[in-house]
Amino acid sequence: MQAFEYVSAKSVGEAVGVLSQHGEGARLMAGGTDVLVQLRAGRRPQVKVLVDVKGIGELNELSYNDRQGLIIGAAVPCYRIYEDPTVIKRYPGIVDSASIIGSVQIQGRASLGGNICNATPSADGIPPLIALGAVCIIAGPNNSRRELPLEQLFAGPGRTTLQNGEMLISVRVPPPPANSGAQYLRFTPRNEMDIAVAGVGAAITLNAAKNTFVSGRVVLAAVAPIPLLVPAAGQALAGKPVNDETIGKAAEAAVAAAVPITDMRGTIEYRKHLVGVLTRRALQGAIQRAKGV
Amino acid sequence: MTTTSGRTNTPATQYKVVGTRPIRHDGADKVTGRARYGLDFNVVGLLHGKILRSPHVHARIKSIDTSAAEKLPGVKAVVTARDFPANPKGQPIDFAEAGADVRVLAENIMAGRVVLYQGHAVAAVAATNEHIAEEALGLIKVEYEVLPALLDVRESMKPDAPLIHEKLTTFFTKDRQGRGENTGVKSNIATHLQFKRGDLATGFKEAHVVVEREFTTSMVHQGYIEPYVSTGQWGKDGRITVWTSTQNPFGIRASTAAILGVPESTVKVVSMEIGGGFGGKQPAYLDPVAAMLSKKSGRPVKIVMTRKEVFDSTGPASGSYLRCKIGATKDGRITAAELYLAYEAGAFPGSPIAGGAMSSFGPYKVENMMVEGYDVVVNKPKVQAYRAPGQPQTNFAVESVVDELAQKLGIDPLEFRIKNATDEGDLMPSGMVFPPMGLKQLEEAMKNHDHYKTPLTGPNRGRGIAVGYRFNGGGVSSATINVNDDGTVALVTGSVDIGGTRTSVAMQAAEVLGLRAEDVTPTVVDTDSIGWTGTTAGSRVTFDTGLAAITTAEEVKRLMIARAAKIWEVPPAEVAFKDGVFTSLKNPNDKLTFKQLAARLRATGGPVTASAINGSTGVGPIFAGNIIDVEVDPETGKVQILRCTAFMDAGKAVHPSYVEGQLQGGTAQGIGWALNEEYFLTKEGGMANSTFLDYRMPTALDLPLIDTVLIEVPNPRHPFGLRGVGEVPIVPPPAALANAIARATGARLTKLPMKPGTIWEAVEAHKAATKTKK
């Protein structure tokens, strides 16, 4: 394994400073379950400094209020998220993903911030967050801050649109509207310790009678170069009755949008087929949750 | 995974120790971390070795420049093939199933002129720490000329295929001992084997229904948790010691000596505790390299493989192509059976086609039979033994076709098997005659089990069964017993303990000496400290080393009787030994317990100690069966195992918990082989998924509770009736699962692994085919 410096940052300013100074040569570390594996495998040869962000207070925040919604600090490990009573009650779609990443051991360290910034198309944490309308809070040099819808963060496999010196502070998820529900489903050959062959996060809002979709967002994992929001699927839902036909239309739109590759995890045909199956199932699951059953 | 054990046919207990479940002797060491594995070994001055490996699957080595690596501070030695003797000679080396000649071993551990698979070693470095060694590898410049690669057995068998080895010619054999003739034909086919009896054409004419199908299986790995690790020390006095993780210390001694060109007696192999092997940890991949680095650097050198190296560069199990055709009459009698198998040998000859052929139709009476096998070299790592080598592949083909045949005839698949079952006196596929065996009892136990009698209901569900057969292993083992003053005994063997054999062997000595299992302290020692002992593989240790322990214990008994006779001044024939007590026949008041006599040994002529080998051998035919219920998600192709019962004829289960453990472990590995495990190749032909994340062995969450049932039909070749139980459990699961999936979905899977995508495709194809028929 290559030699590197280790810095334990105590503030956002300190971390941003190291990033600005070293550029490509510096890399942040939250749980380390991606970055340390990559360093060991020699896949990040340019890294000379590793900046641990777990010691920064803001990145460990996990809070909720009815105005802002849910704040998930970028370094909060998965177990804190899926054990949090508010998250369990209001955001079961996030529990779905946080509780399947790796294994119990991995979940003790892995953060959603790391999952997001590692930016693999197959990341499980991202689709439900995008489906729920999550926004990134990003810090940069000179105490600058900006916000960005999560779906706009991704530039390609393993690449984000973060600029030199920028880092993710947290994601903010709006309060769930009345009569809404979300679910994330992934398909893996094994029941744990596996990478999604395909994944679908769906979030929907129903009318008061719960028989018509007001809106919906469908996001796909592992079938495009980036986590893929499918607007056409949302359009297929909005204003339409809650029935198999509507769900089928949304699933068709998702299948049409998917552009998977054939690799050791599955073929193009199989992955596209799975997108249809998972979209239907995730929408049905989200509807059940919206109906409170 | 817990076990609820059922047992049938157990004779009234006639033993005091055999058949009980004492705590294992090495248990405390293993649960407290006191046990020392290869990685735990450390000495002053230790260097760390790393091996540079080929990125190409087939290439000529044009040049290797190690000068920059040698200059890196901290690097103490660099070796390439040129440092090893050019034409190593030596005895053929005992690897149980996977025999090999020394030159092949030498070429496989360090490539000379060509690399034959991705991961083939080309150079090695020893440095003061592993990071420096790794950095040094990056400084070695190797120039390759890439050659065309052969990755599929059928491609490689084509007459116009490029030759992987210029001098390889096909050896033709009809003999189970592997005798035959060299055809002189240059080819990638190393061996062509044929077992034949009766007349196929007549047999198939007699049949009312004939089923024929083609099958393929992927290369799979044993997946032992502990990677290969070895430390070598080449002393200034010319004596070499290796501390290594192996199943086969005497084989490692022979190969290391032969590859290094030194007398075998100068090499001492210390086998450390082993973290799994399953047949794969028999060859000396690292030991000669560590020793050579030690010679050059003057310091001990430890090499530890990464998981990627284990996958890329050690011996997996053959991928295969098979074709099976079986015919039967309306009333379900098999009239003819034909099997064609072609196995990937990897880069050098030596796939287990004989194993596959010998077991193939073993559970069936077939008058008209032909089995034809081909051992074919391809540009993949050289295969090694994996639990019942070669047999899961042929069993998958045969048991799938048998199942389909029964289905077509409308006969219950178990009834069909019982009707055609072989028994003592029938012929094995190889033409040998079956000794006493428990196939019928096993199949009856399956039929009468609650699992088989409980109907399976619900959509997308199916029940599959399969029966597997493993022929005997064998080989020599040595044992020594020393009687202690306090009446306990020390039992010394050279058999690396993989499956709890310290205890299962000690229990047999205890039975003979009238002691408790706890009174025997078993120790596994290095190759200088015990007589020659064969490998821990082939289901042989509890059987063969157990026999050696029994023979040695008998000798101890004889010496103890002689001592009692001396004390009582009577002839030895007048001393009886029963239930741990020596009694003078002449004066029955003269009694000494084993313990009392042990206390008097030193004063009456010195301690009692004895050594012996196992006289006879013959693990005996062994059968296992599975009943597996599955539910298949028709939309994704994912299989969920609802219920799984594994049956085995153990002959006699010495320590039933360990036998159940073997049955569960083998079944678990068979399930992995069946459903998800495979070498997935890149376009260039290297392994793409060389991590445990993407090489999908089942986790605890993927496995059902595996219920076990032991049948005990004694093996007459062992005083307690044992058979070798380690391997056969892996044989039936792939076919049992394929049969269950066929009954759940209507689709016959003929390709391993039956991963979700493959099942989905097969289900879709089946739906389309049934539609067009309608």
Ligand SMILES: Cc1cc2nc3c(=O)[nH]c(=O)nc-3n(C[C@H](O)[C@H](O)[C@H](O)COP(=O)(O)OP(=O)(O)OC[C@H]3O[C@@H](n4cnc5c(N)ncnc54)[C@H](O)[C@@H]3O)c2cc1C
């Ligand atoms: C055995 C195993 C199983 C796994 N299984 C899954 C799985 O099922 N599903 C799944 O999606 N993933 C899986 N992963 C991948 C990994 O665990 C997750 O992606 C995890 O969420 C990463 O979080 P982390 O905190 O460990 O990230 P780290 O490794 O600390 O960081 C990941 C990347 O993000 C960057 N980064 C971290 N924090 C910030 C920040 N605040 N701002 C900007 N960049 C930042 C780092 O520089 C690095 O490039 C698995 C990993 C392992 C080892």
